[in-house]
Amino acid sequence: xxxxxxxxxxxxxxxxxxxxxxxxxxxxxxxxxxxxxxxxxxxxxxxxxxxxxxxxxxxxxxxxxxxxxxxxxxxxxxxxxxxxxxxxxxxxxxxxxxxxxxxxxxxxxxxxxxxxxxxxxxxxxxxxxxxxxxxxxxxxxxxxxxxxxxxxxxxxxxxxxxxxxxxxxxxxxxxxxxxxxxxxxxxxxxxxxxxxxxxxxxxxxxxxxxxxxxxxxxxxxxxx
Numbered sequence: 001x002x003x004x005x006x007x008x009x010x011x012x013x014x015x016x017x018x019x020x021x022x023x024x025x026x027x028x029x030x031x032x033x034x035x036x037x038x039x040x041x042x043x044x045x046x047x048x049x050x051x052x053x054x055x056x057x058x059x060x061x062x063x064x065x066x067x068x069x070x071x072x073x074x075x076x077x078x079x080x081x082x083x084x085x086x087x088x089x090x091x092x093x094x095x096x097x098x099x100x101x102x103x104x105x106x107x108x109x110x111x112x113x114x115x116x117x118x119x120x121x122x123x124x125x126x127x128x129x130x131x132x133x134x135x136x137x138x139x140x141x142x143x144x145x146x147x148x149x150x151x152x153x154x155x156x157x158x159x160x161x162x163x164x165x166x167x168x169x170x171x172x173x174x175x176x177x178x179x180x181x182x183x184x185x186x187x188x189x190x191x192x193x194x195x196x197x198x199x200x201x202x203x204x205x206x207x208x209x210x211x212x213x214x215x216x217x218x219x220x221x222x223x224x
Contacts, residue, residue: 009155015141086150180221
């Protein structure tokens with residue numbers, strides 16, 4: 001669990017640094033920073049998505065995930081958590097929910113958090129999560145400087161979701177199967193690409209409603 005604690009702490013510290021810096025940045029600087037972040041996220045998503053060997057299967061999982069996510073409206077549930085946190089802590093930030101949702105999805109869409117969590121939970125090796133903590137902490141600085149305090153609360157998402165996988169690691173060892181990781185990486189890459197598109201404001205994609213695609217990707221890899 002130590003890896004997740006460090007990861008959540010890095011996000012929180014990075015966010016606080018970003019908030020402090022963001023108050024000193026003019027709006028035009030924040031705008032160009034968001035555009036640069038959006039481009040970087042798009043590139044990362046493309047690299048991950050193109051790493052997949054079974055693109056047709058990935059597309060199928062994505063479509064099934066989209067239908068499932070839309071039916072249960074995952075995006076709305078995540079937004080409700082953000083709205084509750086905003087009200088609970090009396091935040092007046094107009095971008096609180098956007099910051100919370102965007103970074104929560106980003107930090108929990110890759111294969112690194114799955115592998116790192118299982119390694120930490122089964123062998124006590126938190127090395128992968130330490131690297132992830134560094135990456136997430138730096139990203140939080142940039143995101144918090146433009147999207148505000150909501151980014152800091154994504155540390156709670158990481159703590160709960162990543163921490164749960166760590167605690168259940170002995171029952172989730174199958175997630176380290178190379179076929180599963182390949183499917184999760186490719187599918188997660190498409191989700192990250194969608195986050196980048198949202199950041200660039202090219203089109204509003206309800207990424208939360210695509211999250212079930214990751215479950216279908218795991219099931220496909222295990223069955224076929």
